[in-house]
Amino acid sequence: MLASCTTKRNSQMDVAPVEQDQGLMKINSSDCSGDGASCENETNYTDHGKQSNELGHARISVTGGGNFHQLLAEHTIISEAFLSAATYSWFEKEKDLLSSQLSSLKRIWSQPQWQACLKHLCCHGEFRSAVLKIIKIFEEELSKCREETNMLHQPDQISHSTLMSLVSLIIPPLLKLIRFVHALWTDGAVLRFPEELIEARKMKNVDQILRFRGETLEFLDVWPEELEEGLAQWLQLIRESGYNLLGLCATIKGAFSELLDNSSINNAIMENIRSMEIRHLTKLIDLVIVPFIKHCPHNLWVEWMLKLLLPLFDYCGDVLYYSWFSLVHNGQANVPLFFGYICGSEETVSKMENYLLLDLTRKVSKLLGALASQELNQGVYRAGLVLDMNSASHDFKCTPSTSLVGYILLNDCFTRLSMNLFGWWVDGEAAIDSIPFCHSLVQVAVATNNEKLKRFIKDDMLPAIIRRIYDDLPCAVQKTIRKLSPLMNSINCRKATKDLLVLCQEIYKVYIRCQNLEGEDQDTDNIAYWFDDWLTKQKKELCVKASYAIPDEFPATLWNWEFEEEFQRYLPTYLDVLHEVDTTDCQECCCLDSAKIFENLSLEFRSRHGVRSHTDHVVWMISNLLQRKMPGAYSEQRADRISKWTCELIKSKPYIKLSNGWNNAMNRLKENFVINVDTKPDAIDAVNIFYNSILLLWEPQFHPLIREGQMDVLVEIARQLAFAEERKNYEPLEPDSLDFLDHLQPYAELYIYRKKTESGYFTAIEQVQLHKEFDRYLASGVLDGDICKFSSFQHSFLDCFQGLISPKLLYHVITHPLWFCSLESCESCGSICCRT
Known part of the structure; x- marks a missing residue:
């Protein structure tokens, strides 16, 4: 247990009550040292806790919950009382006392002026220390409870009922605090919060936080003591401990129906998720979302899953799409909400950016792997799918009770499926975790016969697998793997390659082999041979595409054969x-x-x-x-x-x-x-x-x-x-090239230009322009006099003239009427010729 702390009072508070508080709260650390504390000492600690609690209630009644300093004093007194009682007494023995103290804290946090004062309270070390220690106590108790579930109940082990009652009191204040901390990263936070809080968002001394372990570069989650920067460190730790406490609550039996409120949780962690910094987003996924996925009862999936996963995947999908595309094709990750929050050399910032992108990809892949677990997708596995489009039941309905993966896929949890969601399987660790989800995706596509999923598997996932496992292909993915090798484990990369080969063979059986041999007997003994032969041909085709000559009409500096291939796949x-x-x-x-x-x-x-x-x-x-x-x-x-x-x-x-x-x-x-x-x-x-x-x-x-x-x-x-x-x-x-993604627009422009040229579009435009010019010339009246002269000719001559003059000559007659006056009929042949 954490020892209780003695905090300093603000000099502006009432002197007499403060001195009395300090006298009551001061505890000699020597009394609590050692493991053999007597029952007498324990009773003294209990009495001290009760006195502190009574003093806290008296303090509240005197101040009436007034200004910032009064709130700070009240919170400090009750916090120290709780920490004293929780540290030097057994939870089970003093359940009522601890509940009373937590209720008092909860009542303070519920006051109308609390939210306005919170931004100033967080700038005080005594407040931050007390809040963090209280959360740490529950974090440790919940960890013990989970670790000792299979052991006999120990005398000092907290019971389920006691833990539920106490945790239910701390969760509402914790959610308010998390919601407040999240707001520090929102737009306009600079104008709403003290400069001290705004400055604490930045991560400094990054060069000392990045460390090599073996062959991989990693980020130290726990900062060294020499790097601890008070408020900045507290913001980091309060999030981690708060997230971990929520995640541990999910492991408690009955937590989702008795302890955790869906709307409160959703508001606290999802309200400002699109403003969340990447390093905190990864903690949220790892410590909260994944445990919620694993432990949420099946009958509550409809109530919980989509509300948590829709905004999460919406934001993560955007971040991963933008960052991975930029890294793979431009060499720079450009992680959103990254610049401005980190200080260091340009090289270190670039390394940190790559690390954060990999870390987010790994956590999202871990979440995808949890979603694809067999326990959460029994319906698909029980359907007995043999990965054969002809034999699979296309009437299969993916509901929460049958398949969680199918449920979220068919409810548009991923607004736009993209290989960037998996990081193109560049990182071995992320690939190993996400491949089970890809297998489940194939299963759901076969079971439901969903065209959108089938097209994604054939047109996006399958070509991406071949690029990833083909080490010698001159493509962006292989180039990125070599670039990020210091951040990745080579053993994981080799294992991921084998797993991807299995996934590729599975997709081949479903969508390639079955279509090629539709209506024919399939020799299952030779499927491996057919797959190897097909894969070899695919690799050769990719090599040919990579060596295509750049079209004459296309800027050579912009040409990318992978973008051209992507455009051709998307064009239909x-x-x-x-x-x-x-x-x-x-x-x-x-x-x-x-x-x-x-x-x-x-x-x-x-x-x-x-x-x-x-x-x-x-x-x-x-x-x-x-x-x-x-x-x-x-x-x-x-x-x-x-x-x-x-x-x-x-x-x-x-x-x-x-x-x-x-x-x-x-x-x-x-x-x-x-x-x-x-x-x-x-x-x-x-x-x-x-x-x-x-x-x-x-x-x-x-x-x-x-x-x-x-x-x-x-x-x-x-x-x-x-x-x-x-x-x-x-x-x-x-068609307009602006209808396409930015990187495909040059290829769309070339395609549209070629099609217009082939159809004679530009020739027609030129002819229309000539007609407009001729109409303007006629409307100007320049030819009015010539037309009058032309109309004076006899009809007999016009009858003779008709049929004898060539179309080319007729054009000159119309455009140059005066020249017509020099024409006469040839006596020998009867044709029209020029007198001159």
Whole structure:
């Protein structure tokens, strides 16, 4: 047990009560030395604890829980009373006393002003020391309880009922403290907390914290005494001890239903998880999440698992995706929320960054391995799957009672599965822990016939395995393995390679061999030979791809054969999504609402891409594409309305004439439509087209008296004018390189450019531009005089001219009318020739 501590009082507090407190609380350390403390001493300690507790209650009643100094005094008195009683008495014997003291602490922490004062209290050593010692006492008792579960009950061993009652009192204050400490790393913390707390977030003297053990570089979790920096060390230790206490609570029988509150736990550890520093995130996973996974009863999985795992994997997935991609392809990990919290040389910072990324990957892999344990996935294993797509039951339902892995996978716990989640199996230790999860993933994909999981296994996991086990392949993964070798254990790396080879063979049996021999008898004796032959071919193909020449249109400095291959694998999915968007009615999507978009997806598309909810990444992609399609769809709808209202004005009787006036047409629309025309710009545009383009130009020809016979012509003109006006700003939905991930955009640009060139797109653009220039030239009036001269020729000559002039010459005649005047008919052949 920890010995009780004597703390100094703040000089600003009341002198008389403080002196009395110190007199009561002071304990001679020599009285508690040795193992043979007498019962008399024990009784004295107990009396001392009771007196301190009574004094604490009196102190609270006098101060009334006032300002910061009063709260500090109250907390210190009761904390020391608890530490004294807990240190020098048996828990079981003084259960009521300890419960009373903890209840007093809990009551102090529940006061309204406590949260506001906490940021100042944490800057006082006596407060930090007392809180840490109390948590340490429970941490040690819970550790003993777990270690001695299979032993006979010892006289000084705490009972289950006593432990449950005391731990239930300390957990609420602990969760408040953890929540407070997490808030130090949130945005805006610099403005809300004292500078001392903000500065304590930084990790200094990192060069002395990194140590080599054998051939691997490691980070010292327990800092040497010479590096202890008070508040900074306390922030580190309070998190670790607090996390460990929560994790140990999970091992207590009945803890999830009687001791731990789901909402309180979730709020404390998940509220600011996206602001959490990586070194603390790894502790949270290792000390809290993994024990919760292992010990949570099956009947409470629905209540606990998704609430904990959804935000955790959402954040870890983002961190691992960004950091591993940057490390593998750019050589720098760039761990988020890393810079600014660590001080050291550039080389040391880079090493620490790589270590933290590896450590997070190992802890996430450990969590994945725990999720994939056979005890939590009995349903999948009992299904008797033989890894054969033809024989597996595709009607298998993954529920919490059958498979925890299947349950979280099919409930979109991983918004976007990526090999970065496993760190590309670069680290042997992480790979060994995560491979069981990969096996379970294959099992679930076969059992449920989920297309999304199957595509991930075939298009992402399988190629990644081959890259990882092919040591001589010139790829980014092999380069990264060599770079990080000082941080990894070579024995683990070799074992991971063997395990990955087994996983590769399993995937081959399910998705490659079964498809190649569909409908044929499969000789199981030769499967090993077929696999070796297939794997050899795959390696050769990768070598060929790695040696591809760089396309002439592509910048040589940006070329990466692995990115090109990734783009080609993703392209069919993108084209399918593009087609689905093209057939989707924007009006039915209710302003790009994701739930509405999901409902309007075709069942075939959902099945093909494994889209199970509106939170799927594919739905997000479709939403972005629909946003680009929306202006064009709106333009078409607006043109329809303008055309409809213009036609109504044409047909409206009595017929509207130009002399009737603009307001007359607006009034007519108001009468015929149940709308407020004054707030509809479409109606104004319809009236403008009707007056300025229909009546003004066409009324002399289509007089109201004969308009009835020409009604179809006028209506068609109205439609064409309405659509022509809208088409000026209309942009059709087409592929865009920005729809792809950043590193794939150059390859998407090259693909789109090639397809447009092959289809004659750029030629058509050039022709349209020439037409526009020619129209502008005609509209300028430069040719008006020449046209008049040309029209003076006799019709007989034009009849003769028609059919004799070549298309090329006709072009010159149109563009150069004056040159036409020099043409004459040849007497010998009758063809048109130039007089000059």
